[in-house]
Amino acid sequence: xxxxxxxxxxxxxxxxxxxxxxxxxxxxxxxxxxxxxxxxxxxxxxxxxxxxxxxxxxxxxxxxxxxxxxxxxxxxxxxxxxxxxxxxxxxxxxxxxxxxxxxxxxxxxxxxxxxxxxxxxxxxxxxxxxxxxxxxxxxxxxxxxxxxxxxxxxxxxxxxxxxxxxxxxxxxxxxxxxxxxxxxxxxxxxxxxxxxxxxxxxxxxxxxxxxxxxxxxxxxxxxxxxxxxxxxxxxxxxxxxxxxxxxxxxxxxxxxxxxxxxxxxxxxxxxxxxxxxxxxxxxxxxxxxxxxxxxxxxxxxxxxxxxxxxxxxxxxxxxxxxxxxxxxxxxxxxxxxxxxxxxxxxxxxxxxxxxxxxxxxxxxxxxxxxxxxxxxxxxxxxxxxxxxxxxxxxxxxxxxxxxxxxxxx
Amino acid sequence: xxxxxxxxxxxxxxxxxxxxxxxxxxxxxxxxxxxxxxxxxxxxxxxxxxxxxxxxxxxxxxxxxxxxxxxxxxxxxxxxxxxxxxxxxxxxxxxxxxxxxxxxxxxxxxxxxxxxxxxxxxxxxxxxxxxxxxxxxxxxxxxxxxxxxxxxxxxxxxxxxxxxxxxxxxxxxxxxxxxxxxxxxxxxxxxxxxxxxxxxxxxxxxxxxxxxxxxxxxxxxxxxxxxxxxxxxxxxxxxxxxxxxxxxxxxxxxxxxxxxxxxxxxxxxxxxxxxxxxxxxxxxxxxxxxxxxxxxxxxxxxxxxxxxxxxxxxxxxxxxxxxxxxxxxxxxxxxxxxxxxxxxxxxxxxxxxxxxxxxxxxxxxxxxxxxxxxxxxxxxxxxxxxxxxxxxxxxxxxxxxxxxxxxxx
DNA sequence: GCATTATTTTCAGTGCTCGAAAAAAGGAAT
DNA sequence: ATTCCTTTTTTCGAGCACTGAAAATAATGC
Numbered sequence: 001x002x003x004x005x006x007x008x009x010x011x012x013x014x015x016x017x018x019x020x021x022x023x024x025x026x027x028x029x030x031x032x033x034x035x036x037x038x039x040x041x042x043x044x045x046x047x048x049x050x051x052x053x054x055x056x057x058x059x060x061x062x063x064x065x066x067x068x069x070x071x072x073x074x075x076x077x078x079x080x081x082x083x084x085x086x087x088x089x090x091x092x093x094x095x096x097x098x099x100x101x102x103x104x105x106x107x108x109x110x111x112x113x114x115x116x117x118x119x120x121x122x123x124x125x126x127x128x129x130x131x132x133x134x135x136x137x138x139x140x141x142x143x144x145x146x147x148x149x150x151x152x153x154x155x156x157x158x159x160x161x162x163x164x165x166x167x168x169x170x171x172x173x174x175x176x177x178x179x180x181x182x183x184x185x186x187x188x189x190x191x192x193x194x195x196x197x198x199x200x201x202x203x204x205x206x207x208x209x210x211x212x213x214x215x216x217x218x219x220x221x222x223x224x225x226x227x228x229x230x231x232x233x234x235x236x237x238x239x240x241x242x243x244x245x246x247x248x249x250x251x252x253x254x255x256x257x258x259x260x261x262x263x264x265x266x267x268x269x270x271x272x273x274x275x276x277x278x279x280x281x282x283x284x285x286x287x288x289x290x291x292x293x294x295x296x297x298x299x300x301x302x303x304x305x306x307x308x309x310x311x312x313x314x315x316x317x318x319x320x321x322x323x324x325x326x327x328x329x330x331x332x333x334x335x336x337x338x339x340x341x342x343x344x345x346x347x348x349x350x351x352x353x354x355x356x357x358x359x360x361x362x363x364x365x366x367x368x369x370x371x372x373x374x375x376x377x378x379x380x381x382x383x384x385x386x387x388x389x390x391x392x393x394x395x396x397x398x399x400x401x402x403x404x405x406x407x408x409x
Numbered sequence: 410x411x412x413x414x415x416x417x418x419x420x421x422x423x424x425x426x427x428x429x430x431x432x433x434x435x436x437x438x439x440x441x442x443x444x445x446x447x448x449x450x451x452x453x454x455x456x457x458x459x460x461x462x463x464x465x466x467x468x469x470x471x472x473x474x475x476x477x478x479x480x481x482x483x484x485x486x487x488x489x490x491x492x493x494x495x496x497x498x499x500x501x502x503x504x505x506x507x508x509x510x511x512x513x514x515x516x517x518x519x520x521x522x523x524x525x526x527x528x529x530x531x532x533x534x535x536x537x538x539x540x541x542x543x544x545x546x547x548x549x550x551x552x553x554x555x556x557x558x559x560x561x562x563x564x565x566x567x568x569x570x571x572x573x574x575x576x577x578x579x580x581x582x583x584x585x586x587x588x589x590x591x592x593x594x595x596x597x598x599x600x601x602x603x604x605x606x607x608x609x610x611x612x613x614x615x616x617x618x619x620x621x622x623x624x625x626x627x628x629x630x631x632x633x634x635x636x637x638x639x640x641x642x643x644x645x646x647x648x649x650x651x652x653x654x655x656x657x658x659x660x661x662x663x664x665x666x667x668x669x670x671x672x673x674x675x676x677x678x679x680x681x682x683x684x685x686x687x688x689x690x691x692x693x694x695x696x697x698x699x700x701x702x703x704x705x706x707x708x709x710x711x712x713x714x715x716x717x718x719x720x721x722x723x724x725x726x727x728x729x730x731x732x733x734x735x736x737x738x739x740x741x742x743x744x745x746x747x748x749x750x751x752x753x754x755x756x757x758x759x760x761x762x763x764x765x766x767x768x769x770x771x772x773x774x775x776x777x778x779x780x781x782x783x784x785x786x787x788x789x790x791x792x793x794x795x796x797x798x799x800x801x802x803x804x805x806x807x808x809x810x811x812x813x814x815x816x817x818x
Numbered sequence: 819g820c821a822t823t824a825t826t827t828t829c830a831g832t833g834c835t836c837g838a839a840a841a842a843a844g845g846a847a848t
Numbered sequence: 849a850t851t852c853c854t855t856t857t858t859t860c861g862a863g864c865a866c867t868g869a870a871a872a873t874a875a876t877g878c
Contacts, residue, residue: 002422002425002426002429003426003447004422004423004426004446004447004448004866005414005418005419005422005423005426005865005866006419006833006834006865006866006867007419007832007833007834007835007865007866008833008834008866009414009419010414010415010416010418010419010833010834010835010865011833011834011835013411013413013414014413014414014834014835016411017411017412017413017414020411029856029857030856030857030858031855031856031857037413038412038413039413039835039836040835040836040837041836041837041856041857041858042835042836042837042838042857042858042859042860043834043835043836044857045857045858045859046834046835046858048857049858068844068845068854068855069844069845069846069853069854069855070843070844070845070853070854070855070856071842071843071844071854071855071856071857072843072844072845072855072856073855073856073857074856074857156769156770156773156774159774165773165774166769166773241737241738241739242736242737242769242770243737243738245737245768245769245770246734246737246738247730247733247734247764247768249658249659250658250726250730250764257769258769258772259767259768259769259772262769317659321656321659324656325655325656325734326738327651328650328651328652328654328655329650329652329655329735329738329739330650330738330739355656355659358668359654359656359668360565360575360651360654360666360667360668360671361565361651361654363667363668364565364574364575365565365568365574413835414834414835415834415835415836415864416834416835416863416864416865416866417835417864417865419834419864419865419866420864420865420866423865423866438825438826439825439826439827440824440825440826448866448867449866449867449868450825450826450827450867450868451826451827451828451829451866451867451868451869452865452866452867453826454826454827454828455827455865455866457826458827477823477824477875477876478822478823478824478875478876478877479822479823479824479825479874479875479876480823480824480825480826480873480874480875481824481825481874481875481876482824482825482826483825483826819878820877820878821876821877821878822875822876822877822878823874823875823876823877824873824874824875824876825872825873825874825875826871826872826873826874827870827871827872827873828869828870828871828872829868829869829870829871830867830868830869830870831866831867831868831869832865832866832867833864833865833866834863834864834865834866835862835863835864836861836862836863836864837860837861837862838859838860838861839858839859839860839861840857840858840859840860841856841857841858841859842855842856842857842858843854843855843856843857844853844854844855844856845852845853845854845855846851846852846853846854847850847851847852847853848849848850848851848852
């Protein structure tokens with residue numbers, strides 16, 4: 001765990017410090033970099049020169065001289081052209097593939113709906129390869145410098161992070177994704193759980209939440225939750241949970257996963273519909289539910305229909321008790337509710353808050369705060385974007401000077 | 410989070426590497442240290458000389474020359490006299506205080522029972538101070554080099570780790586422990602949750618468990634669980650849970666904590682007795698239960714008494730579902746069962762294993778292994794001992810060379 | 819007593835950071 | 849147009865840590 005340090009690891013660490021400071025705070029002059037990182041001007045000069053020599057950073061082309069006195073500051077920024085990344089988001093509804101450059105700018109994006117025919121024609125790995133090929137055709141130059149592919153999925157990853165051992169999207173269970181894609185494009189390929197990305201993205205989107213642990217709950221066709229822990233980068237693999245399949249009631253309602261009593265069986269779209277309409281226990285849960293049917297039920301509950309209100313109460317109770325159980329293991333300071341079900345939050349709020357309040361940890365430390373963020377796409381994308389750029393930075397931490405790349409002096 | 414590295418931080422890191430290698434593997438020669446740490450002989454010579462100059466390490470006095478050819482190796486070991494630590498364990502039954510030296514050897518130990526009179530006469534902080542004073546009287550020389558006091562407690566710590574916001578031992582709720590003790594002895598004082606120490610200690614006691622996350626469950630007058638995560642030292646504060654007060658059944662049995670349906674209300678000694686004897690819900694849970702009464706119930710169950718068997722089934726079910734819920738948040742690879750209730754494990758095993766097996770994560774990844782370790786004292790003490798010595802080592806990491814201590818050449 | 823062998827220290831070389839001084843690059847003033 | 853001023857950036861020398869190789873050390877064996 002602990003390992004030898006030498007001069008090289010010092011340089012590596014400080015290169016990382018420079019890159020992550022630029023990543024976090026944006027382009028800035030060498031002087032600003034020195035004070036933001038705490039390194040001396042001399043070191044910034046050396047490290048900056050090295051990174052520019054390797055074309056990882058570039059000197060800003062537009063020096064915004066604002067009528068100040070002395071030598072004008074030159075901003076250092078990421079060389080957006082040095083490499084690119086592809087970000088793939090898969091869920092029940094669509095496959096969205098985005099090409100970004102090293103500065104994090106969106107270069108191109110494609111999106112296709114997920115249809116029954118899609119998975120009938122090809123395996124998930126092949127579908128993703130095909131999606132990325134399309135980006136390649138449209139952006140041949142950029143794709144020549146592709147360095148990493150990041151994919152967001154739902155389900156349980158295998159230990160190596162190569163594929164899905166289980167997924168709520170049936171066709172994806174047991175599929176290896178990383179291997180076919182890595183072989184097709186010859187670049188690093190990583191898999192990320194959606195819930196975790198959601199929480200990381202929420203931290204970026206709401207900086208005012210500060211350094212507390214954040215739990216992000218997704219309510220929709222599934223129920224998912226991820227946690228973002230302060231201090232660790234996106235690299236840490238903790239915080240990837242199977243919240244939706246935490247048992248709420250022993251021998252409870254039937255869940256799509258085959259177990260009984262999961263939170264999802266009460267709080268995902270199909271769960272709420274089943275309890276509202278009293279679907280008999282023998283009927284297995286539907287694979288998908290039309291969005292309209294769920295919206296209709298929300299509307300019914302909002303207009304006072306008893307069975308609908310009751311169903312949302314049960315859903316809130318399941319989520320609330322799930323969160324109260326989470327409080328005993330790894331208490332978040334803040335909870336973010338997202339997804340299509342966020343629109344029904346007011347219908348569940350009382351039950352969620354009451355379960356969350358009536359647990360020992362909340363009574364002692366106060367309950368976590370809750371906010372609602374209806375759209376889940378943006379935080380997921382942001383979380384994966386930042387995590388992927390961080391990973392790219394990290395590959396450059398290691399590439400210290402003497403690697404054949406000319407050093408500009 | 411990321412910070413500047415320089416020559417000093419390199420030396421600090423490598424000093425830490427040397428100390429933690431010696432801590433883990435025991436005394437060894439410089440040559441062995443070089444290959445165990447990966448540092449060069451030259452660096453070991455420099456770092457070792459520095460640490461010996463500071464009297465943190467010493468050359469072994471008894472060189473075990475075993476008839477080998479060349480220059481005999483000299484073992485380097487911790488200077489046990491350089492500092493000492495006091496370890497205090499508090500639970501419902503006793504207060505045990507142990508004085509150890511820097512090499513981890515037990516120097517002296519006192520133990521007193523916890524009686525109702527004890528807490529009537531003095532506040533917990535004062536009681537501990539008095540206990541340590543006794544060690545001081547008996548070991549005045551050793552206590553002159555006291556560097557740290559570590560205390561194991563049950564309950565919820567305040568954010569700063571200074572005191573208990575809540576504790577199952579009534580007299581300890583809301584008590585600040587660290588401040589009075591630190592002021593009395595003028596040394597660093599740390600509070601540790603028992604469950605967490607148990608898990609850390611289990612990792613030390615069962616090295617064959619390797620690098621998996623370990624959950625240690627204590628069953629007795631309370632139910633507690635701590636997790637030990639691989640890779641992080643004992644410093645990480647995650648893994649301290651309130652498992653016993655995780656809700657098992659909404660609106661369930663009355664718990665001592667004032668909530669309903671906690672795991673403890675079914676699986677702690679009082680919980681099992683209440684369900685076995687059908688104690689009416691209005692009767693509040695007893696503050697303590699005689700050990701004999703619990704043992705008697707175990708015996709009854711073992712000899713086939715229906716109500717007793719049923720009570721242990723309910724207890725196993727509560728623990729099993731608790732663990733299955735844990736599996737969705739932070740799945741352990743191994744579960745260790747300890748405490749007085751470990752003697753009744755066979756009565757609970759079927760329910761625990763069935764709940765643990767029938768959850769999605771176990772179905773996909775296989776259920777965690779379970780072992781029983783009846784005694785809980787040893788792992789708790791070992792966990793705290795190692796964590797405290799690590800903390801002492803860490804204070805010496807920072808003390809690099811130029812601090813006035815003569816450097817021997 | 820001298821060769822042999824294994825351990826430990828010393829030495830020269832290299833890389834990194836830092837503080838101070840020098841160089842660079844414009845605007846302002848004469 | 850030239851010189852002064854101000855601020856940024858680079859260069860230089862010192863100090864420290866690590867490494868590999870060579871030297872010193874401390875026994876054993878003949």
